[in-house]
Amino acid sequence: MTRESLTSTALERAERHCEEQGSKLTDKRRQVLSGLLTSEKALSAYELSDFCRTELGHNILPMSVYRILDFLEEQNLVHRLNLANKYVACSHIACEHEHRLPQFLICTSCHRVEEVSLPSSVMSSIEGGAKTAGYHLVRNQLELECICSDCPA
């Protein structure tokens, strides 16, 4: 399956998903999501604005990109990586996979991102540690600084 067809499958899926939620995947939103799907790595809002313009010919100013990313994040179509201040398309848009505690492996060199799922035992252990210290987790997302196999150590 080519990357292009994966992307268009994901876009169709995203469109249906939005409709089910009673919201719309407008042209601009589709363009932003498509940019993130095409880029194959995490991008900042500004980088994504550039990418859409130079690679896809869509002119979307950063302010709009932010708003659209907020929307897409609410729809669980993209994830914001706080560690890197960048965004990635959810790797499960195009599959039936249930949404669970995502663990993001972020290559600090090339910004490639892998989204994997944690064993629930790990997360409950982390959650337990927090509870003991009097804290309550508000976001079950783990972000880890890594080097990927393509990048030199």
Add this chain to the structure above:
Amino acid sequence: MTRESLTSTALERAERHCEEQGSKLTDKRRQVLSGLLTSEKALSAYELSDFCRTELGHNILPMSVYRILDFLEEQNLVHRLNLANKYVACSHIACEHEHRLPQFLICTSCHRVEEVSLPSSVMSSIEGGAKTAGYHLVRNQLELECICSDCPA
């Protein structure tokens, strides 16, 4: 033990630590570290610059604060929290505790931070997951968005 004496103990400890490393805890560096120890919560470089000036009477411009924080981080005397873009004093400066995989519980409301240690089994499990995906962890630090017991949910 009062907060003041804890802070001064930590500063003495930090000074000795730096000497052992062949570097020096200069006046400015001591002032920045002291600010972070006194503040009791995570501060950005700019906030710390303000805090040092208004609370401690030390005028240290943000640019210098950044450089000094870099130094203090190298010495493991402070930690940078990427999730919040803020810095905290290491909670183990003044004790004999060994440095292990720290897990930072960050209250997104009041920025209080608790530094706890993960069971090594949890970390090795996370590390294993990364390895399977072809990634290598470069920073064994977990940062978690929380609400602390003092803040309303």
Add this chain to the structure above:
DNA sequence: TCTTTAAATGTTATGTTGTAACAACAAAGA
């Protein structure tokens, strides 16, 4: 002690990330 060198800090400018506030436009329903 004097000189040289390296380290630390000061200073100015600028880059990057993110938000606030309001205007313009478009789609949907009464």
Add this chain to the structure above:
DNA sequence: TCTTTGTTGTTACAACATAACATTTAAAGA
């Protein structure tokens, strides 16, 4: 058609961070 609501455009600015170079201080060697 008119109104309402949601989306996008536009401008301005706030917060976080670094680059580049000047100045000062400390240390080390002659």
